Amino acid sequence: MRSTNYAWLLVVLLMQALPACCVWDRDTLSSEAKGQDAVADAITGKIDRYPPKFYEMRLERLRELLRTTPFDLGLYDDCTAALARLGRFDEALSTLDQKKDAMARFQGGEGPKSSRYRDPRAFDEQLRRRLVNEASIRLHRWISSGASRANTEDLVQARAQVIEAQKVSALFSSERYLQLVAEWLLAGAAPEKDSMLPEALGLRFKNKTARGPNEELKEAGLADCLDGLAGLIRSSEMWECVDVYYWLSLAYAVDGKQSLSYMARLRAFELIDAGKGSLVPGAPVGQELKQCIVPRIFESGRRIEAKTLSDQARAEIEEEFGRRRRFAQRLQEARWEFMASKFEFGSHPDVDTRFWSGYEPPSMLKYDLPSDVVVAPEAAPAVNTPTQIQEIKAAPTGGPPEDALGRSTVVFVMVGAGTVLAVSLGLWVAMKRRPGP
Numbered sequence: 560m561r562s563t564n565y566a567w568l569l570v571v572l573l574m575q576a577l578p579a580c581c582v583w584d585r586d587t588l589s590s591e592a593k594g595q596d597a598v599a600d601a602i603t604g605k606i607d608r609y610p611p612k613f614y615e616m617r618l619e620r621l622r623e624l625l626r627t628t629p630f631d632l633g634l635y636d637d638c639t640a641a642l643a644r645l646g647r648f649d650e651a652l653s654t655l656d657q658k659k660d661a662m663a664r665f666q667g668g669e670g671p672k673s674s675r676y677r678d679p680r681a682f683d684e685q686l687r688r689r690l691v692n693e694a695s696i697r698l699h700r701w702i703s704s705g706a707s708r709a710n711t712e713d714l715v716q717a718r719a720q721v722i723e724a725q726k727v728s729a730l731f732s733s734e735r736y737l738q739l740v741a742e743w744l745l746a747g748a749a750p751e752k753d754s755m756l757p758e759a760l761g762l763r764f765k766n767k768t769a770r771g772p773n774e775e776l777k778e779a780g781l782a783d784c785l786d787g788l789a790g791l792i793r794s795s796e797m798w799e800c801v802d803v804y805y806w807l808s809l810a811y812a813v814d815g816k817q818s819l820s821y822m823a824r825l826r827a828f829e830l831i832d833a834g835k836g837s838l839v840p841g842a843p844v845g846q847e848l849k850q851c852i853v854p855r856i857f858e859s860g861r862r863i864e865a866k867t868l869s870d871q872a873r874a875e876i877e878e879e880f881g882r883r884r885r886f887a888q889r890l891q892e893a894r895w896e897f898m899a900s901k902f903e904f905g906s907h908p909d910v911d912t913r914f915w916s917g918y919e920p921p922s923m924l925k926y927d928l929p930s931d932v933v934v935a936p937e938a939a940p941a942v943n944t945p946t947q948i949q950e951i952k953a954a955p956t957g958g959p960p961e962d963a964l965g966r967s968t969v970v971f972v973m974v975g976a977g978t979v980l981a982v983s984l985g986l987w988v989a990m991k992r993r994p995g996p
Contacts, residue, residue: 601789602807602823603880604887606798610895614641616907629661630670632685639692643796648700655693662686687727691734694720698741699796708747708840717741736787737795750842753862756851757839758806760784767812767820767854768867775813784810801830802838805852812854817867818876825880827852886923893921 600606618641625634635658642651662685665676676682694717701713721738739759748757755763760781769775776782788807792798804827811820828849836844843851854865868876897918901911908914 598785598789598807599819599822599883601792601798602804602819602826603883604798604826605883605890606793606887608798608891609644610898611645612902613898613907614644616902617641617909618645620907620909630665630674630676632658632662632665632676632682635661636685636688636692639696643696643699646703648696648703651696652693652700655689655696658685658689662689683727687724690720690724690727691737694718694724694734694737694741695795698737698744701744702800702838703796706744706838711745714741714745718745736784736791740791740797744838747840749840750851755853755855756802756805756837756842756848758802758809760806760810762806762809762813763854765813767809768817768856768865769813769815770817770867771815773815776810779813781810785814799830799835800838801827801835801848801852804830805837808852809854812867818872821868821873821876822880824852825877829884883923886921889921894918 618638621634621638621641624631625638628634635654639651639654639658642648642654662682664670665674665682670676676685697713697717697720701707701711701717718738718741721734721741724734725738736759743759750756757763761779762781765775765779776784785807788803788810791803797803804823808820808823808827811817811823831845831848836842837848837851842848855862856865857863897915898908901907901914906914
């Protein structure tokens with residue numbers, strides 16, 4: 560019985576010692592991304608975006624429907640979204656005014672008695688959607704018109720509409736962060752010398768070197784910020800906003816997911832290289848802006864970059880980011896080309912159940928481990944490709960250096976052997992000291 564107990568003790572001690580031998584490898588990014596696939600897709604651009612013709616055809620059909628069914632309240636939001644996607648923000652707001660009028664008439668007794676919107680919950684949901692859509696459109700109109708600090712009326716109205724929507728329903732996700740963005744823009748925080756760029760989440764002064772899960776975001780009341788920010792990317796015109804990816808990078812860093820944090824930063828860098836800037840008034844541009852979104856710490860009286868990943872780990876993340884970005888580009892091109900061929904014949908996915916018949920989306924190449932077979936790199940996209948990715952693709956392909964893997968193996972074996980030896984010695988001493996029968 561005693562020998563059995565000693566054996567279990569040995570197993571437990573070994574189980575505790577082995578995790579200390581773990582090192583970063585190409586599987587770490589996949590591990591961090593579990594449960595974060597939707598956010599990772601938003602970062603790398605794998606989101607459903609449609610060509611202008613898609614919205615033009617939808618808009619034509621919906622407006623005809625509204626002429627005959629003016630109390631089908633959901634149609635107004637579909638029209639509004641289509642107009643927003645086409646950049647016709649004034650018309651979108653006018654359509655929402657029409658919905659507001661239709662809702663007032665509906666409450667006054669007009670419209671079909673059997674309408675599903677007679678259910679108070681369904682009606683309140685339509686009210687919430689109208690308010691949130693108006694807030695979103697006003698925010699994007701302000702940004703697209705130059706984000707002038709001289710006229711912030713749209714920002715004021717956007718914030719008010721979201722607050723009103725909260726009174727209807729507190730079940731918020733992206734809408735909550737829409738309000739946060741509006742309030743942050745109204746505050747107009749300016750860049751500070753030798754400091755990170757101001758941001759809306761209040762995370763730039765928190766620890767950004769954590770490794771592994773923690774409660775920092777939850778304690779800051781931002782437990783849903785990753786999904787919320789990804790929702791803004793997917794469902795609004797902020798999918799090319801440098802600041803949103805900067806905030807995502809900070810949130811992931813504070814949450815202990817350093818690989819995904821670096822990937823979000825790469826997307827921000829890519830947009831900066833494409834000429835995009837920050838919404839912060841007076842923010843720098845280009846390489847200087849990049850330096851303002853890199854986490855930094857004080858060391859020996861000077862501010863240096865807080866590096867949480869090795870150069871090898873960064874190179875692998877950059878390669879994976881480039882691979883995902885190229886796939887997202889191929890996927891969109893394939894979808895748009897197929898849709899264009901159907902549009903020529905008047906077919907639209909809203910009404911044609913066989914619209915996607917025959918469509919074969921491109922497949923994403925699997926990330927294979929290094930082997931003797933070297934796969935030729937894919938051609939990089941013509942636009943929106945960060946300099947770092949181009950440099951990596953120009954370098955010879957291959958896995959991590961053999962000496963690095965060798966060192967990791969030696970460390971693992973030495974630590975494991977040392978643990979076994981120490982435990983065995985302790986057991987031997989304990990057996991020797993035990994009094995005889």
